[in-house]
Amino acid sequence: MQTIVLLTIVTALLFDFTNGFHDTANAMATSIATGALQPKVAVLISGALNLVGAFLSVTVAKTISSGLVNEAKITPVVIFCGLVGAIMWNLLTWLLGLPSSSSHALFGGLIGATWVAAGADAVKFASVINKVLIPAFTAPLVAGVVALTGTYLAYRISRRADHDAVSGGFKVGQVASASLVSLAHGTNDAQKTMGVITLLLITAGTLPPGSGPPFWVILAAGLSIALGTYLGGWRIIRTLGKRITEIETPQGFAAETTSTAVLLVSTKLGFPLSTTQVCTGSIFGAGAGKKLADVRWNLAGQMVLAWALTLPSAAIVAGVAAWTALGFPGGTVVVAVAAVAIAAGIYALSRREPIDASNVNAPVVGSALAPAVAGGVA
Amino acid sequence: MNIAWGDLGVVFLVSFGAAVGVIVLFTVGVTVLSPAQDASGGLHEVHLGVRRAVAGLCFLACALAVLYGLYLIVFKA
Numbered sequence: 001m002q003t004i005v006l007l008t009i010v011t012a013l014l015f016d017f018t019n020g021f022h023d024t025a026n027a028m029a030t031s032i033a034t035g036a037l038q039p040k041v042a043v044l045i046s047g048a049l050n051l052v053g054a055f056l057s058v059t060v061a062k063t064i065s066s067g068l069v070n071e072a073k074i075t076p077v078v079i080f081c082g083l084v085g086a087i088m089w090n091l092l093t094w095l096l097g098l099p100s101s102s103s104h105a106l107f108g109g110l111i112g113a114t115w116v117a118a119g120a121d122a123v124k125f126a127s128v129i130n131k132v133l134i135p136a137f138t139a140p141l142v143a144g145v146v147a148l149t150g151t152y153l154a155y156r157i158s159r160r161a162d163h164d165a166v167s168g169g170f171k172v173g174q175v176a177s178a179s180l181v182s183l184a185h186g187t188n189d190a191q192k193t194m195g196v197i198t199l200l201l202i203t204a205g206t207l208p209p210g211s212g213p214p215f216w217v218i219l220a221a222g223l224s225i226a227l228g229t230y231l232g233g234w235r236i237i238r239t240l241g242k243r244i245t246e247i248e249t250p251q252g253f254a255a256e257t258t259s260t261a262v263l264l265v266s267t268k269l270g271f272p273l274s275t276t277q278v279c280t281g282s283i284f285g286a287g288a289g290k291k292l293a294d295v296r297w298n299l300a301g302q303m304v305l306a307w308a309l310t311l312p313s314a315a316i317v318a319g320v321a322a323w324t325a326l327g328f329p330g331g332t333v334v335v336a337v338a339a340v341a342i343a344a345g346i347y348a349l350s351r352r353e354p355i356d357a358s359n360v361n362a363p364v365v366g367s368a369l370a371p372a373v374a375g376g377v378a
Numbered sequence: 379m380n381i382a383w384g385d386l387g388v389v390f391l392v393s394f395g396a397a398v399g400v401i402v403l404f405t406v407g408v409t410v411l412s413p414a415q416d417a418s419g420g421l422h423e424v425h426l427g428v429r430r431a432v433a434g435l436c437f438l439a440c441a442l443a444v445l446y447g448l449y450l451i452v453f454k455a
Contacts, residue, residue, distance in 0.1 A: 056451050135386065142390045149394070150401035157405045161412035169408030173440075180447065187451055254401050261397035264447055265389050 005204045008080040009197055013224040015083045016193035018090040019102040020050065020228020023189060025236040026279035027181035030252035032360060033241030036174035039357035046182040047230035053186015054222030067131055068107060069114045071202055071209060073122035077325050077332060078113045079200050084339045085109030085318025091346045093306060097235040101274035104310040106192055107132050112315030116322040136274045140281030147258040147282040151289025154250040170249035177256035184263035185275050193221040234355040242361060245287030245295045255286035400443050407436030
């Protein structure tokens with residue numbers, strides 16, 4: 001196998017790793033915030049279920065490798081540059097604690113690199129709109145409405161029961177609902193990397209067009225995302241679990257149940273749906289279902305801005321990378337070295353104000369919220 | 379351009395039914411098993427045995443929904 005193909009497979013697995021630690025929050029933030037699971041236990045469960053989930057479905061992997069770009073017009077270098085763009089955006093948003101979509105970053109990267117290398121014709125824009133943009137912007141709305149309704153009903157039905165007893169009951173339920181989100185996440189997100197590696201092997205001529213992912217690809221992708229998930233993106237866990245709203249166990253349960261349902265149904269229909277946007281929508285909905293004023297809507301504004309920027313930003317980084325890699329002798333090496341340097345710089349910045357399992361649930365400073373009251377509809 | 383609105387509608391309706399259904403059932407189960415906040419709780423005037431049976435059925439239904447979800451993931455995806 002050529003060096004560039006090997007380099008790109010390694011880069012794809014690194015992307016999968018960032019996808020894992022970027023998205024741990026989606027499944028586990030609400031359980032960590034309510035105390036339903038200890039932080040370290042939560043990431044262990046989530047990592048293990050992501051690995052299991054990787055083996056359970058290949059629907060999405062097939063959709064990605066044959067849907068968004070013209071496979072005949074791109075090369076391993078293009079895929080490498082696309083991945084670099086996606087990884088850079090994932091690291092930057094992780095530093096800022098913003099739960100942006102890893103799938104959008106990946107799609108943006110692939111589109112940007114393909115566009116520069118092979119022209120706009122090689123990008124299937126109708127596919128991009130149908131399979132990526134529209135589902136991704138409707139996903140948080142769907143999840144938000146469902147979680148809002150479920151949360152409202154949960155508080156309504158349980159309003160006369162003892163708060164502590166109800167809270168304890170939902171805490172037990174959260175262990176199951178959070179585990180299911182992780183499993184659904186694994187069935188969705190590990191497949192994006194499988195899709196990319198499969199696409200790579202097809203462009204390198206190792207696999208015939210239209211192939212599904214080989215076993216070693218499924219295993220490697222599952223392990224990468226599981227390891228990333230286990231190490232935990234504590235910065236984003238903190239944002240989703242603490243900064244959007246003070247989450248109580250009924251809200252956590254409602255948010256997780258909603259996310260699971262939306263992700264399973266969409267996976268079954270073969271949409272490459274953004275786990276991040278589904279889960280974030282669920283958490284906002286669960287916050288609003290209890291009491292509208294408790295939700296920090298200004299944070300929603302920041303997130304929507306980050307979401308809107310994700311695809312184009314990753315596309316621009318990947319486009320610049322592709323221009324460098326294809327335009328100069330040794331350009332690929334320059335791109336690889338620059339990417340490693342930027343990643344190291346972002347990691348160094350993150351150490352200035354580290355967030356980990358020990359301080360992920362610390363109170364949010366400057367909170368405009370009244371002290372959380374246990375249970376009950378206000 | 380052919381937007382798959384039908385599929386999105388199906389995603390919304392099925393997700394809504396499944397998620398809200400499970401949440402309501404689980405809440406009813408937890409609520410009937412919890413002591414009342416005050417003496418006037420409507421649900422809590424019912425006999426304890428009946429409440430336990432209702433809760434059991436609710437949790438059973440939730441468990442079945444989870445199993446069906448797992449079945450969808452493992453065999454149909």
